[in-house]
Structure formats: structure tokens, C-alpha cells
Amino acid sequence: MKARTKFIIGGVLILGSVGYLMGSSIKDTGEYYLTPTQLATRVAADHSFYNVGVRMGARVVKGSITRDVATQTITFRATDGAHTFPVVYHGLAPDTFTDGVDVVVEGRLMPDGTFRATTLLAKCASRYEAVPPPSSAAPAHPAPASGPAT
Amino acid sequence: MxxxxxxxxxxxxxxxxxxxxxxxxxxxxxxxxxxxxxxxxxxxxxxxxxxxxxxxxxxxxxxxxxxxxxxxxxxxxxxxxxxxxxxxxxxxxxxxxxxxxxxxxxxxxxxxxxxxxxxxxxxxxxxxxxxxxxxxxxxxxxxxxxxxxxxxxxxxxxxxxxxxNPGMVFHPPMLYLGYTSISIPFAFAVAALLSGKLDTGWLHAIRKWTLLSWLFLSCGIILGMWWAYVELGWGGYWAWDPVENASFMPWLAMTAFLHSVMIQEKRGMLKRWNFALVILAFVLSIFGTFLTRSGVISSVHAFSESPVGWYFGIFVILAAVFGFGLLAWRWPLLQAEAKLESMVSRESAFLYNNMILLVIAFTILFGTTFPVLSEAVRGTKVTVGPPWFNLVEVPLGLLLLLLTGIGPLIAWRRASAANLRRQFRWPVVAMLGTAAALLLVRMGDGWSIAAYALAAFVVATVLQEFVRGTGARHRLHGEAYPLAFVRLVGRNRRRYGGYVVHLGIVMLFAAFAGLPFKETQEFTLKPGQTAEMKDPYGATFRFTHQGVSQYQVLNRWVTAATVDVTKNGKYLGTMRSEKRQYLDSVNRPTFEPATEVAIRSTPAEDLYVVFAGSVQGTEEAVYKIVINPLVWWVWYGGMVLALGGLITLWPGGQGPTPASLRRAESAGYVARVGA
Incomplete structure (x- = not known):
């Protein structure tokens, strides 16, 4: 067998195993990324969708955050305008987690309708993008700030 | 003005x-x-x-x-x-x-x-x-x-x-220097294709440039890791976030090019491939900017959605069509001058090295864009996160590490059994010895043992090269060993600088392989109370909460919590983590409070203390404490890597000259210099 053929066989073997690894790893670790409305629709159609690991991208309802420092529990409501879920999270929230920010929560929707988050990511317009400072002429803007935090 | x-x-x-x-x-x-x-x-x-x-x-x-x-x-x-x-x-x-x-x-x-x-x-x-x-x-x-x-x-x-944060002052310009300097090799590749001057001239013109942009990119990426580690308070330095991935992909393409260009210089093979890699590196550097600024991929720390992203999107498409179009046009003129002769040869090792680097880049691209891909194909967004990347990239990374040891030592064209024995006997002994030792003391899981065994293999190959090279100079020129060593490196900067880079890479791998042993715990402590944690080596750390203090400094209001730290009963020092509320010029609070972590770094492990807040304004504090093994090796590995890059870049030295290369190419083969 020519060296070139051997090399190609080796390459195909590598590519094949990488392809298999990519596919099987998606099955094992991939998570649905849904909005509250999509999640609500899914659950309504299929009750087995409760208690399945998903990521939900939503916005924190202003004034809904309660923090219990002693037990490290944070509760808030997450919404996309149409649907709202109460979220319970144990652990430290990133510095940028505050009223009105976009968050990505990773966790499970419980049959009682609360979302138990194991990861809480606060996302913002941008860590770089800022809006003009408030002045008497301009309305106050939400603080833009973000960064990866788990 | x-x-x-x-x-x-x-x-x-x-x-x-x-x-x-x-x-x-x-x-x-x-x-x-x-x-x-x-x-x-x-x-x-x-x-x-x-x-x-x-x-x-x-x-x-x-x-x-x-x-x-x-x-x-x-x-x-x-x-x-x-x-x-x-x-x-x-x-x-x-x-x-x-x-x-x-x-x-x-x-x-x-x-x-x-x-x-x-x-x-x-x-x-x-x-x-x-x-x-x-x-x-x-x-x-x-x-x-x-x-x-x-x-x-x-x-x-x-x-x-x-x-x-100082990390943020130096990290972006370094990355930008890396991204921008890729334009120069790209411009030379385009120029060679347009003009039809397809000999190795363009390669010589860009050799230093590709090294330079590779070095800038490397430093930029590592500074970004450092910033994430010291500033963001989550205890890690790499999260497979789209922004990080965007900087890593062009780095992989550049790294592949730095290796494959040697094959073209020595053997006249891979001409098309080298053009493709340079074009790809440039396209990826712009593509990353498009990804992170267009809002196509939601990243935790992406730029906001803005039309700028779409400008970049269009530019990526134009650059790719133009670059690869030119390559397709000149395709027939770019014939290889030699064929692969054996699977057991340096050419083959380098080809696999290139394949794996690009496969890594491709899998990262795939994982990063998977939410968009899955939505387009199946209608639902599915994301893959760090667990997916770890499952896929760890085996590929280890394969690459193995080739890092094999590539530089195996003979060109066709390696004989004698060559293999001579070059790899001791490295293989080092590899097996390390694996056996780790198994014996029961440290590490399968992947990390494999990583450390391969790391030992690569280190042994590099040491062997330095020892043999120095010895040969000592015998041939009668130089004292230190002088022989300095001249060895000085006269073959590209080769020995490259070995130093490989040592840096090994240090990075050693650090990454320590990640599974990270310990994270949260504690709520009243002043005087103590938390206890064990590190992966079995030592016991005790953290005693000293209290919370508040004061104003510069443009911020600081709430600081302090712990005394002991290791196995021996006092190590105090660590202080802060919550900083930044103030504007009339002392009104601006932005959300930022956390400043306390880090105590040693080669064995980092203690990473985060003050998460005090309970209802009392001095009772909540801490997150992380024992992070081997993080030190990331930063020092990065420095070794940069040092190796600088050795290689330093002007002068004895690279092959264009004339000698032309001779080499007409002969189709050149013996390895100085082996």
C-alpha cells in the first residue's frame, strides 16, 4: 500500500472518530435553548418536558429579585413579555445580575412551575457598549455591564 | 483637534x-x-x-x-x-x-x-x-x-x-495586534496568487510576520485568560465562550501554518495547503469579530448587536470568496515537488499535526455556531457548552501533544528503525515511568494521567535535543558546555526557539490537566469562625474570617472581607477580597458592585477567595473559596511560550536562505540541519 493511501486511511479514521465523538457528545451534553414562551408551549404539549435540563434566555422582571444571603438563595421572575417563570437559584450571582438584565439560566422546569437554575449567567447589551450618560434631557438607562460568570 | x-x-x-x-x-x-x-x-x-x-x-x-x-x-x-x-x-x-x-x-x-x-x-x-x-x-x-x-x-x-483592570488594558491591544498582523501574510498570499510569482518568495517575506502575529495572538489569548481569572470571580480562565473561541480559531490556523510551511521549505510539498491556511487564518480573524459583534451568537460577553457586525459579515464573505477563488484559479500551477514516502516520517507527523489543528478549529466553529445550525436544521435552538467542548477537544489535544513530541525528532522521508530507537527510547521510558508513578500514587483520572505521561514524553524529547546538541558542539568546537548551549540556541533560533515554545505548550497542558481536581465550596462565616478545605494533594487549609471593613479609595467605595489562612496548621498569611462600588465624580454610585477576588498562587495550587457579600449588613460574610490546582502553570507556561516565540523571531540567526532553499527544492530533499 502506498504511503499516501495509508495516510488517508489514518485521516479518515481520525475524522470518523471525531465526528462520532461530536455527535454522541451533543446527545449527552446538548441542551435546548428556549424562551419562556417556547418552554411553556413545549411543556403544555408534552408533560415529560418537565424536569429536563434546558437553558432559558429571558429578562429579569424589575423588582422581583429577592436574595437570602445566609442560605445563598436567589429568587426572581424571568420573562419574555408573554410568559413568566419564577426562578430559584442557589449560589453566587455574577456582579452584573440585577433588575431588568437579560439572563441565561440553566436548569430544570419543575412540575410546580418553578424553574430551578443550576447556573445563572447575566448578559447585557455588551460589556463595551454603553449608552450616553443620563442628563436632564435624556432618560435614565439601565447599566450596561456584563461578563461571563458562572 | x-x-x-x-x-x-x-x-x-x-x-x-x-x-x-x-x-x-x-x-x-x-x-x-x-x-x-x-x-x-x-x-x-x-x-x-x-x-x-x-x-x-x-x-x-x-x-x-x-x-x-x-x-x-x-x-x-x-x-x-x-x-x-x-x-x-x-x-x-x-x-x-x-x-x-x-x-x-x-x-x-x-x-x-x-x-x-x-x-x-x-x-x-x-x-x-x-x-x-x-x-x-x-x-x-x-x-x-x-x-x-x-x-x-x-x-x-x-x-x-x-x-x-490591568489585564484589560493589555489584553485587547495584544489580540488586535495579532488579528491585524495576519493581514500582512494574507496580503502577500494574495499578491503571490495575483502576480503568479508562486515560488517560495512570498513565504520568506511573511515568515517573521506569521510568527509575530502568532506571538501577539498567543499573548492576547493568555492575557484574556488572566483577566477572566482575576476579574470575573468564577474561578476559571476559559469557558469556551464564543468570544474566546473566536480568538482561538485563527490561532489554530496560524499554528498549523507555522508547521506546514516547514514542509514546503524542505520538501516543496503542501503549496496549496499553505496558501489556504493563510487565507483561512485571515478569514477566521475577521469572522470572529463578526460572530461577536453581530448578535448572531449570543455570548455572555459579546458586544451589542449593531450594524457593524454585518459589515464584518459581508467582509468575511468577500475575503473568503476572493482569497479561495484566487487559490482555485492558480491551483494547477501549485504542484507538489515530492510525494509522501512513508507513514513513519516527519512529513506524515506534520500532516497529522495540521489535520488535528484544523479539526480542532472546525469542531470549535461547529460548537460555537451550533445554536444557529440546529435552529436552521431542526427548528429548535440547542446549545453545547463547556462539557461538550471538553469531551471533544481533550482527546484531540492529547493526540496533538503526542505529535508535539514525535514531529521534531522523527526523520524526514522515511524513518528507519534505528532512527526511531535512537530518538524515542528515552522519551518513551519517561512517558511510561510517569504513567506508572501516577498510577502508583493513585493521582489523577485516566485523561490526566495520559496528559502527564505525554507531557513527560515531549519534555524528554526536547531535553534530549538540547543535551545532544550541546554535547555535539562541545565535542566538535571544544566549547565549554554553557557556551556551547548558548551558541546552539543562538545559531539555530528557529529550531530551538520552537522547542522552547513546545515546552510552554507542555506547561499549559499540565495546567489544563489539573482542572478536574478543582475544589469549590461556599461558606457563611461569623468573625472568628473557620472554614476547612482539603486540597487534591491531601493538605488541609483553614480559613478564619477576620471581619468586614468599609472605606473609600480613589473612585470607589470598598467593602473588604479578610481571612487568615493556614495550611496544615502553619500560618500562610491573610487574604482580602473586596466588593467595590464605583462612584461618579459627585460620589453617586455607578454600575453594579464589582467583586475583587483574593488569589494566593503557588506552583502547586491557587487559593482563590471570593467575598460574596455580608449577611444583612453585619460582619457575617459569605465566601466562595476555590482550590485551583496548577493554575500557576498557565501563566508561566504562557511566558515560556512567548520567550520561545521571541527566540525564534529575533533577527539574525541561521534560517535557510532563499538560495539554499531553491537548491533544496530542486534536489527535492534536504537533510536535517545539525541532527
Whole structure:
């Protein structure tokens, strides 16, 4: 067998195993990324969708955050305008987690309708993008700030 | 001054267009006067962009808050150090910085190659001018840093606290230097393809450039890791976030090129592949910017959605179509001069190295864009996170590590059994010995044992090379060992610098393999109470909470919590983590409170203490404490890697000369120098 053929066989073997690894790893670790409305629709159609690991991208309802420092529990409501879920999270929230920010929560929707988050990511317009400072002429803007935090 | 900057941008747009067109015409017609005009256009572009940059800095430093960019990113009480860095901390300014650096590199490339590569330089000037024109156009039409507000605020918004960190001052410009310097190799590749001068001339012209941009990218990525680690408080330094992935992909393509170019120099193979890699590296560097600024992929720390992203999107498509189109056009002229002779050869090791580097880049691209792909194919967004990347990249990374040891030592063309025995006997012993030792003391899981065994293998190959090389000089020239060692490295900088880079890579792998042993715990402590944690080596750490204090310093109100730390009963010191509430110039709070972590770093492990808050304003504090093994090795591995890169880059040394290479290519084969 020519060296070139051997090399190609080796390459195909590598590519094949990488392809298999990519596919099987998606099955094992991939998570649905849904909005509250999509999640609500899914659950309504299929009750087995409760208690399945998903990521939900939503916005924190202003004034809904309660923090219990002693037990490290944070509760808030997450919404996309149409649907709202109460979220319970144990652990430290990133510095940028505050009223009105976009968050990505990773966790499970419980049959009682609360979302138990194991990861809480606060996302913002941008860590770089800022809006003009408030002045008497301009309305106050939400603080833009973000960064990866788990 | 500021308006002058704005005017300079508009003129730069016109000059850029002129340079793009006239350089191309000069290349087609071979007219020297037009070529000189294109070259001068590049220098003028540089001058104009310097004026624009001076204008923006002037606005920043004089607090001209009528300029939106200044108002959005700085404030009167921002330390000057960070006021400077605001230049590239915001999107509009970063585009100006990018354009300025590209024109600097373009001017240097044309200056150092004056009178050389006559067929190539007009096209190089033209291509770089196109890149700069793109950036200038994006600025003036979509993101002008000189845009003025309808009113003048009393003070600016100030800088996001997370950016007020030394890591953030150096990390973005390093990355931008890396991204921009790829334009030069890309321009030479395009020039070679357009002009039909397809010999190794373009490769010699860009050898230092590719190393330079690789070095900048490496430093930029590692500084970014450092910033994430010390500033973001989650205890890690790499999260497979789209922004990180975007910087890693061009790095992989560059790394592949740095290896494959050796095959073309020595054997005249892989000509098409080398063109493809340079084009790919450039396209990926722009693509990353598109990904993170267009809002296509939601990243936790992406830039906001803005039209700028789509400018980049279109530019990526144009650059890819143009670059790969040219390559397809010249395809028949790029015949390999030699064939792969054996699977057991250096060529084969390098080919697999390239394949794996690109497969890694592809899998990262796939994982990063998977939400979009899955939505397009199946209608639902599915994301893959760090667990997916770890499952896929760890085996690939280890395979690459193995090749890092094999590639530099195995013989060209066809390795004999004697060659294999001579080169690999001791490294294999080191590998098996390490694996056996780790199994014996029961440290590590399967993957990490494999990683450390392979690390030992690579270190042994590199040490063996240094020892044998030094010994040979000692015998041949009668030099004392230290002198022989210095001359060995000094006279073969590319080869031995490369080995030093490999040592840095091994240190990084050693650090990554420590990640599974990270311990994280949260504690709520009253003053005087103690938390206890064990590290992976079995030592016991005790953290005694000392209390919470509050004070104002510079532009912030600080709440600090302090712990005393002991290891196995021995006092190590105190660690203090802070919550910082930044204030504006009239002492009103701005931004969310930022956490400042306390880190105690040793080669064995880092203690990482995060003050998460006090309970209802009392001195009872909540801590997150992380014991992070081997993180030290990331930063020092990064330094070793940079040192190796510098050795290789240092001017002089004995690289193969163009003449010797031509001889080599006609002979089709060159024995390894100095083996």
C-alpha cells in the first residue's frame, strides 16, 4: 500500500472518530435553548418536558429579585413579555445580575412551575457598549455591564 | 483637534480607495511609478490614522463629553491609565485602533521589503489598503468614534468596573495586534496568487510576520485568560465562550501554518495547503469579530448587536470568496515537488499535526455556531457548552501533544528503525515511568494521567535535543558546555526557539490537566469562625474570617472581607477580597458592585477567595473559596511560550536562505540541519 493511501486511511479514521465523538457528545451534553414562551408551549404539549435540563434566555422582571444571603438563595421572575417563570437559584450571582438584565439560566422546569437554575449567567447589551450618560434631557438607562460568570 | 481627527478619517477613506485601486493597477501593468504611488498612499494612510487617533485621545484626555464615545466610556474621576485604555475599550475606538495598527504594519512591511519582491509589493499595498479602507468605511458610516451628541453631559458614564483592570488594558491591544498582523501574510498570499510569482518568495517575506502575529495572538489569548481569572470571580480562565473561541480559531490556523510551511521549505510539498491556511487564518480573524459583534451568537460577553457586525459579515464573505477563488484559479500551477514516502516520517507527523489543528478549529466553529445550525436544521435552538467542548477537544489535544513530541525528532522521508530507537527510547521510558508513578500514587483520572505521561514524553524529547546538541558542539568546537548551549540556541533560533515554545505548550497542558481536581465550596462565616478545605494533594487549609471593613479609595467605595489562612496548621498569611462600588465624580454610585477576588498562587495550587457579600449588613460574610490546582502553570507556561516565540523571531540567526532553499527544492530533499 502506498504511503499516501495509508495516510488517508489514518485521516479518515481520525475524522470518523471525531465526528462520532461530536455527535454522541451533543446527545449527552446538548441542551435546548428556549424562551419562556417556547418552554411553556413545549411543556403544555408534552408533560415529560418537565424536569429536563434546558437553558432559558429571558429578562429579569424589575423588582422581583429577592436574595437570602445566609442560605445563598436567589429568587426572581424571568420573562419574555408573554410568559413568566419564577426562578430559584442557589449560589453566587455574577456582579452584573440585577433588575431588568437579560439572563441565561440553566436548569430544570419543575412540575410546580418553578424553574430551578443550576447556573445563572447575566448578559447585557455588551460589556463595551454603553449608552450616553443620563442628563436632564435624556432618560435614565439601565447599566450596561456584563461578563461571563458562572 | 477632535474635528481634525474626524476630517482625517474621511480623507483616509479617499486615500485608502486610491491605494487599493492604484496598487492593483500597478501590479497588473508593472508600472513602477504607480507602485510608488500605492506605497506612498500607505504611508499617508498611516499619518492620517495617527492624526485621527491623536484626535480621539485628545478628546478622551480633555474629557470632551460632547463626543458620544468619550461620554459613554469615561468620566472625570476615571484614573488616567484607564482613560487611555478607553481608546480601544469601546467598539468605535477599537475599530480606529485596528485600522491604525493595520496601516502601521502595512507601512513597515512595505518599508522593509523596499526593492525586494517587486512583483508582489504593489498587490500587497493594494490588499492592505483594502483592509484599512474597510475599517475606515465601517467607522465613518456605522460607528464613528467622533460622533457628537446634541448636548454636552456634565460627566461621562465612566468605565465598566470589570474593564478597570490591568489585564484589560493589555489584553485587547495584544489580540488586535495579532488579528491585524495576519493581514500582512494574507496580503502577500494574495499578491503571490495575483502576480503568479508562486515560488517560495512570498513565504520568506511573511515568515517573521506569521510568527509575530502568532506571538501577539498567543499573548492576547493568555492575557484574556488572566483577566477572566482575576476579574470575573468564577474561578476559571476559559469557558469556551464564543468570544474566546473566536480568538482561538485563527490561532489554530496560524499554528498549523507555522508547521506546514516547514514542509514546503524542505520538501516543496503542501503549496496549496499553505496558501489556504493563510487565507483561512485571515478569514477566521475577521469572522470572529463578526460572530461577536453581530448578535448572531449570543455570548455572555459579546458586544451589542449593531450594524457593524454585518459589515464584518459581508467582509468575511468577500475575503473568503476572493482569497479561495484566487487559490482555485492558480491551483494547477501549485504542484507538489515530492510525494509522501512513508507513514513513519516527519512529513506524515506534520500532516497529522495540521489535520488535528484544523479539526480542532472546525469542531470549535461547529460548537460555537451550533445554536444557529440546529435552529436552521431542526427548528429548535440547542446549545453545547463547556462539557461538550471538553469531551471533544481533550482527546484531540492529547493526540496533538503526542505529535508535539514525535514531529521534531522523527526523520524526514522515511524513518528507519534505528532512527526511531535512537530518538524515542528515552522519551518513551519517561512517558511510561510517569504513567506508572501516577498510577502508583493513585493521582489523577485516566485523561490526566495520559496528559502527564505525554507531557513527560515531549519534555524528554526536547531535553534530549538540547543535551545532544550541546554535547555535539562541545565535542566538535571544544566549547565549554554553557557556551556551547548558548551558541546552539543562538545559531539555530528557529529550531530551538520552537522547542522552547513546545515546552510552554507542555506547561499549559499540565495546567489544563489539573482542572478536574478543582475544589469549590461556599461558606457563611461569623468573625472568628473557620472554614476547612482539603486540597487534591491531601493538605488541609483553614480559613478564619477576620471581619468586614468599609472605606473609600480613589473612585470607589470598598467593602473588604479578610481571612487568615493556614495550611496544615502553619500560618500562610491573610487574604482580602473586596466588593467595590464605583462612584461618579459627585460620589453617586455607578454600575453594579464589582467583586475583587483574593488569589494566593503557588506552583502547586491557587487559593482563590471570593467575598460574596455580608449577611444583612453585619460582619457575617459569605465566601466562595476555590482550590485551583496548577493554575500557576498557565501563566508561566504562557511566558515560556512567548520567550520561545521571541527566540525564534529575533533577527539574525541561521534560517535557510532563499538560495539554499531553491537548491533544496530542486534536489527535492534536504537533510536535517545539525541532527
Amino acid at each position: 477632535t474635528d481634525l481627527g474626524n476630517i482625517a478619517l474621511w480623507i483616509a477613506l479617499l486615500i485608502g480607495l486610491w491605494g487599493s485601486v492604484i496598487g492593483f493597477v500597478a501590479g497588473r501593468t508593472g508600472r513602477a511609478d504607480l507602485g510608488r504611488s500605492a506605497e506612498r498612499a500607505m504611508y499617508v494612510l498611516w499619518g492620517l490614522l495617527v492624526i485621527a487617533a491623536a484626535g480621539l485621545l485628545h478628546a478622551l484626555l480633555t474629557h470632551d463629553f460632547n463626543v458620544e464615545f468619550v461620554a459613554a466610556y469615561t468620566s472625570r474621576n476615571l484614573p488616567v491609565f484607564y482613560t487611555w485604555s478607553a481608546f480601544y475599550a469601546g467598539q468605535d475606538g477599537s475599530l480606529l485602533f485596528w485600522a491604525l495598527v493595520t496601516s502601521t504594519f502595512g507601512s513597515i512591511a512595505l518599508l522593509v521589503n523596499r526593492g525586494k519582491y517587486k512583483e508582489l509589493t504593489p498587490y500587497v499595498a493594494s490588499t492592505v489598503a483594502i483592509v484599512i479602507t474597510f475599517f475606515v468605511a465601517t467607522m465613518v458610516f456605522a460607528a464613528n468614534p467622533f460622533h457628537r451628541l446634541g448636548y454636552t453631559p456634565v460627566d461621562g458614564r465612566g468605565m465598566n468596573p470589570q474593564l478597570q
